[in-house]
Amino acid sequence: MSSESEKSTESTAPLWKYVTKLEKASGGGGNVTFRYDVYEESLRRLKKPKLVSLPTDSASSPNLGSIENSAATSHPFFQNKGVGNSPLEKAFNNQCQEQLDSLIARTFYSAGLPFHFAKNLYWIEMIKFATNNNNLVGYVPSGYNKLRTTLLHKERAHIEKLLKSIKETWKEKGLSMVSDGWTDIQKMSLINFMATSEKGPLFIKSIDGTKECKDKHFISDLFLKVISEVGHQHVVQIITDNASVLKAVGSIIAAEYPHIFWSPCVVHTLNLALRNICAPKNSLQNEVLYNECKWIAQVADEATFIRIFITNHSMRLVTFNSYSPLKLLVVAETFALIIITLKRLFQVKQHL
Incomplete structure (x- = not known):
């Protein structure tokens, strides 16, 4: 294309205003390269989440249709005062509750959360604490990085502290190691290990045995590793179903640790009995x-x-x-x- 044709095209084509010519490579040869500004602008817009208006948004609502100002306490009517009993205050309170209901519903719909999540006790307690605490005005929820780092480490440390009280009872009265296999929705063959004692059950680990031959040697090796993790001196017995391979596993464990004996699962025994009936x-x-x-x-x-x-x-x-x-x-x-x-x-x- 000649330079005159290029100028004519640029003056008549409306999309040329979104295109920027770049300099040619050193030496003057080669084609001219372009940068599409409209494309980069579209990417910037796509990266920014779009907030859709809620069913309760209106000119008379406390937040005046703004999702960013959706907190009821952000409205000037509620500054430095609580919600009273006058008709006007009640009306604003009802509108704020309706706005919060719409925001909660939109959260479920946009994130694809199952509806039974609304029954989660921690979710309910979180909403109650946030809405009944006047000191949380202007609170911004924790972000992506804080949730997966600081708060996660803090939660894990707290749970381990709670589980420590269970593990301390193992030294006094021992524990029973319970194991069973099951298949999840992805057809993975999993083997679970749990330690149960007077204080209650405690999940130890889950092993993926999909690619393994689940014979007595493989399963007994898994048991021996788990027993060593919790301390063999604390284990009183292992409990499995009545399969012959697991009975052989019990014999291998007893040969390694004579004080640990194998017990068949009572529920599996009843299962076999009722199946025969x-x-x-x-x-x-x-x-x-x-x-x-x-x-x-x-x-x-x-x-x-x-x-x-x-x-x-x-x-x-x-x-x-x-x-x-x-x-x-x-x-x-x-x-x-x-x-x-x-x-x-x-x-x-x-x-x-």
Whole structure:
């Protein structure tokens, strides 16, 4: 493009006012480079958060529609005085409360906070303390850096101080090391370790065993490391479920520390017992048990068929919900599923 054409284009094209020509590289060769000022201005605007007006913003509200002045006490009407009982003062107080409700709601919506967070006791206490303390006028909340550094270290030190009182009881009456495996929503195989004593349970650590072969040697090594961390002289027993590999782990721990013994989990024992009752197997070894409990398995199969038939067909589910105020519950595939299903169908029958 010639210099005359460039000048003609720059004079007629409106966007050229947002473009700045830069000098060519040394030597005079090469293309001309440009800087797009409108692009950089857009970036500056994007970095600055945009505050959207609230549903309660109006010319008559105490903060006159300004989010920055949303504190009720920032309005001149409330300076150097409390909220009284006159109609005007009550009106301002109601408007301030409505404004605060809108700000809290906007916080939940904009940050994607779950609604059940509103039940958090510390959240409720924070709001109460902030709104009932006159010394906090003009208070600015802690920022990103302070939350992840100073306040976090302070909170950790405080929690460790509280846990110290629990750990001190281990020297007198000992502790039980409890462990169990579970799978989270990302299908990670986790193994948890907890120390329980007279003062209550205390979480020790969680190990990711997704890529590991969870045999007796791997699990026993984990137990030995955790036991050494809390002090083997404080451990009285380890408690796991009744799997054969964990029973072997108990033998390895007992060989290393003769004063520590293995105890099977009582809940897992009941789980296995009720599973044999609710779903008995027909074999020569279990023939007597099967003949006594097979009617339970038949009833459980029928109840499961009814639940699946209703929940898997939308029209049947709509018909069911129109007649019954109770819902058909679905829980994890354990013995409790059969018991809960039978109990809920019995309750539905009583309501009809």
